[in-house]
Amino acid sequence: MEGVDANDKYAKELEVGVRVVQLACRLCQKVQKGSIGPTPDQVFSKDDDSPVTVADWSVQAMISWILSESFGKQNVSIVAEEDTQALSDSNSTRLLASVVATVNESLAMAPRFGLKGPTTSLGPTQVLEAINHCNSTGGPIGKHWVLDPVDGTLGFVRGDQYAVALALIENGQVVVGVLGCPNYSSKKKLVNNSSVSKEGCVMYARKGSGEAWMQPLACEGGTHVVWPNSATRIRVSSIDDPSLATFCEPVEKANSNHSYSAGIAYTLGLRKQPLRVYSMVKYAAIARGDAEIYMKFAKAGYKEKIWDHAAGVVIVEEAGGVVTDAGGRPLDFSRGVYLEGLDRGIVTCSGAILHDKIIGAVYASWESSHL
Ligand SMILES: Nc1ncnc2c1ncn2[C@@H]1O[C@H](COP(=O)(O)O)[C@@H](OP(=O)(O)O)[C@H]1O
Ligand SMILES: [Mg+2]
DSSP states (O other): OOSOOTTSTTHHHHHHHHHHHHHHHHHHHHHHHTSSSSOTTOEEEOTTSOEEEHHHHHHHHHHHHHHHHHHOGGGOOEEESOOSHHHHSGGGHHHHHHHHHHHHHHHHTGGGGTOOOOSSOOOHHHHHHHHHTTBOOOOSSSEEEEEEEEESHHHHHTTSOOEEEEEEEETTEEEEEEEEETTSOSSSOOOSTTOOOSSOEEEEEETTSOOEEEEEOOOTTOOOOOTTOSOEEEOOOOOOOGGGOOEEEOSOTTTSOHHHHHHHHHHHTOOSOOEEOOTTHHHHHHHHTSOSEEEEOOOTTOOOBGGGTHHHHHHHHHTTOEEEETTSOOOOOSSSSBOTTOOSOEEEESSHHHHHHHHHHHHHHGGGOOO
């Protein structure tokens, strides 16, 4: 069997994770095309001014419901990005109705993805409950699912790259990661900021397996999703010469200091222009060997959330890459919703040679920087 040994630990979690992320990617594509739910330009602002759409809430509700159904609600702890505040006030009846309709249309497709759907449609209370069930704060003990229902919401809204990211943490370690990338072709390299494809991919890995895998997104109107569905192994790039390396970073200047990373790139002798990509697709690009370096230096005081990194980190590591903070220490997923203690930024590389050079350059430059 490709991609997974059925007897191995976390085999069921991985299989359900991949199937449900496949289904979530289909949901997002349908919302984007306007074939379910409202028009995609119905974008709302959260308290921190970041955008949220019907797809974010619907994916969270759908995945929460499927995980509870598959593993037993009492056993399932989920740490996820969205809450129901904006859906719960009296002006939000239509919005909530859109989410409920989208969740039900998506769950009706569950059997085609090898998942069990509900016998009758979910009502608003059940949908709100499924979203609210994701209010765990994780921590160092036990199993916690970590979900970013639509990572890179801005990319989603703009028809660019975005991701559905699901991971499982056990005792503070990321043990399973699944990354759905609906606009990242399983066949074509990500070469520039507009490499948007109609045929996406799902990547996944289990900690300690030494293997990371990719399968194409299930195509619309195709047959049932067969596990593991023509998965191919992925591996990081073997390039370790900085002058040949490609580095990626967030599109938004507000999310990462572009001039600081440009300084590091210059010091290292990186020649190529940065590949600016929305969402955890940056981790996917490293894992697949389309780029060698991903640097993110958020503003001082910004606290990185575990759902923005968990799935990407385990996939990159199992594909042969290295992920640490800017001080060279591993990311700590054991301390709740945030990556507490993160030193300045995140440095992801295809191998140790490039990684050592970047950490060295950060160390040397920090004194004179103005982050
Ligand atoms: N001020 C900020 N600094 C750093 N990261 C931020 C940020 N504001 C939002 N983000 C995070 O960056 C993610 C987008 O990543 P990227 O910039 O790499 O595309 C957002 O995820 P969502 O889109 O899921 O909200 C959000 O969690
Ligand atoms: Mg996110």
